[in-house]
Amino acid sequence: MIICRMVSLEMSANIVMQHQFIKNQLLVIQIYFFFEQEVKKELVQYFKNKERVLPTESKNLLLYNGDIETAYLEIINLYDTYGNNYFKRIRLNYND
Numbered sequence: 001m002i003i004c005r006m007v008s009l010e011m012s013a014n015i016v017m018q019h020q021f022i023k024n025q026l027l028v029i030q031i032y033f034f035f036e037q038e039v040k041k042e043l044v045q046y047f048k049n050k051e052r053v054l055p056t057e058s059k060n061l062l063l064y065n066g067d068i069e070t071a072y073l074e075i076i077n078l079y080d081t082y083g084n085n086y087f088k089r090i091r092l093n094y095n096d
Contacts, residue, residue: 044071 044063048071051064062074078086 044068
């Protein structure tokens with residue numbers, strides 16, 4: 001009987017530890033997701049500000065008028081297509 005209770009207590013302790021581990025992992029995932037969303041928002045805002053100073057005919061409307069997700073995907077697409085050259089163009093136009 002005593003051995004049975006000890007095994008039961010050990011199993012309960014293992015379940016509590018597993019629950020705590022899962023809870024901690026979920027918290028890490030939530031923090032990472034929040035951090036990722038904040039970085040994405042700041043990146044999009046940075047490029048929207050760069051587009052704002054360009055003449056209307058030079059603006060990328062998906063980037064300038066799009067929501068955060070649309071603008072972010074456009075930034076990724078531009079980088080995949082043109083690499084750093086696109087970003088250098090923005091920097092040159094902004095400094096003129």
